Amino acid sequence: MLSYAVKIALTALLVVAVSEIAKRNTLWAAALAALPLTSVLAFVWMWVDGVEMERIASLSTSILWLVIPSLLLFVLLPLLLRAGWSFWSSLGLSCLATALAYGGVVLVLDRLGMAR
Template structure:
């Protein structure tokens, strides 16, 4: 239980740090947010709990393929905001696009040999 609390606190601290940096330097906060810190931390914790090279390799590879469908969201949201769309609507549209692309990836990926 203590391990779970520590993981949650670390994750929360990372999110708060990005939000606080973003108040003063949006580009730096974006850089920090774009770093695969969560993925690296997740892999470290996964390795600690299950040190299996094949499992880790599958996890890292699937992470790569799942990052791709999330990227268009980061182009759609600023485009909508610049057109005057409300932030919450733009965010919802970006999230909806990402979900649709995730579903497409999981449906189409295996046809190309991706193990997701």
């Protein structure tokens, strides 16, 4: 139970740090958010929990493929905001488009036998 509390606390600390830094400097907040810290934390927690190395390697490869459709969010959101869309509409459409792109990539990876 203590390990879950530590995992939650560290992960929450990262999210709060990004949002607080963004109030002062968006470039530094973006640099912190862009680091694959969530992935690194997941790899560390898996290793600490005794997960086999092949599962960690598989997760890393899956993350690599799913980074590609996630870029759609960061392209579409600023385009919509700058086009005069409201924040919530822009965010909603960007998230929907990204989710659909994720689904497409997962289907392709599954068909190619690369999803486990």
